[in-house]
Amino acid sequence: MRITLKQLAVFEAVARSGQVAKAAEMLSLSSPATSMALSELEKQLDARLFERIGNRLRLNSQGSLLLPLATQALQKIDQIEHAFSPAGTELGGNLNVSASSTIGNYLLAKSAVAFCQQYTNTLVNVDIENSQKVINSVLEFRSEMGFIEGQCLDSRIAVEAWHRDKLLVFCHPAHPLAGKTVAPSELSGMPWVMREEGSGTRDCFVSAANALDMQPQEKFRFSTPDAIKQAVKQGAGLGVLSELTLEKELIRKELSVIEVEGLGLERQFYRIHHKSRHFTPVGLAFIDFCRTFLNTEH
CATH class of the missing domain: 3.40.190.10 (Periplasmic binding protein-like II)
Structure with a gap:
C-alpha cells in the first residue's frame, strides 16, 4: 500500500469542503484529478470514506476515523518543511478559523486583516457561525481553531479562556x-x-x-x-x-x-481546538498576534 500526500491532501480538502469541485479549487487541481486521487485512496484502503447527501459528500465512520490521522500526517510534513526552511524565511500559508457571530464580526475580522497586513504571505479565512456550528467545524477538522461565546463540553475539544465580554x-x-x-x-x-x-x-x-x-x-x-x-x-x-x-x-x-x-x-469567550490536531506555525503566530492586538487574557 502506497498512500501519497496528494491523496491525503485531497481527502482532507473534500472533508472540509464537502465537494470535489471546491476541494479541487482549494488545492489548485482539476476536478478530474481530485476525484481520481480520492478514488485511488479509497481503493488502496478498500473502504468508502464518504456518503453522498444531495450534492455534498459527508464523512462516514471510516472517513471520520481517517481524518485526524490524515491531518496529523499533513501537519507533520508542514513542520518538517518549516524546520528546514532557511532562517528568516517569512511566515506563509493559509489558516482556517471559525468564530461565533459577535467574536467573528467585532474581534476576529479586524484581527485577521491586521495579521495578514503584517504577514503578507498568509491568508486567514474566518467562517462566522453560531457557537455550536463552530464546535462542529473544529470537530470535523474544517477549522484549525474556533472562537466561541458559549461552553463546550465535548471531550474531544481542548478549551482555553480567551477574552471577556x-x-x-x-x-x-x-x-x-x-x-x-x-x-x-x-x-x-x-x-x-x-x-x-x-x-x-x-x-x-x-x-x-x-x-x-x-x-x-x-x-x-x-x-x-x-x-x-x-x-x-x-x-x-x-x-x-x-x-x-x-x-x-x-x-x-x-x-x-x-x-x-x-x-x-x-461572560467568557473561549478559543477551542481539536485535541488530535496541532497548531500550524501560522496558527501559533495568529494566537500570539491576537493576544497583543486585542489584549486577550491568557
Missing part, C-alpha cells in the same frame, strides 16, 4: 424603562427579541435570567445582531447583545440600556 439589555429609547435600573420582576411578561438556538449570547442570557426567575417571553428570533437591533428599534421588544455590537447605536441614542438588578451578564 459583557451583555447589555437594551430597548427603544422611548420605552418606559429606557435608561433605568429595574428589578427582574419589572420585566416579567415583556416581549423579547432573541438570538437563535445554539447561540452563546442566548445561552448566557437565558441561564442568567432563569436564575432570577425572569422567564423572558420570546416574541421574535433572529440569527444576527443587526436583525435584533433593527427589531428593537421598531418596538418589537427588549433585546440582549454584547456591548461590542451596541457601541454605535448607544452613542447615537438609537437604543437605550436597561440595568437589571442582580443580572450577571459578564
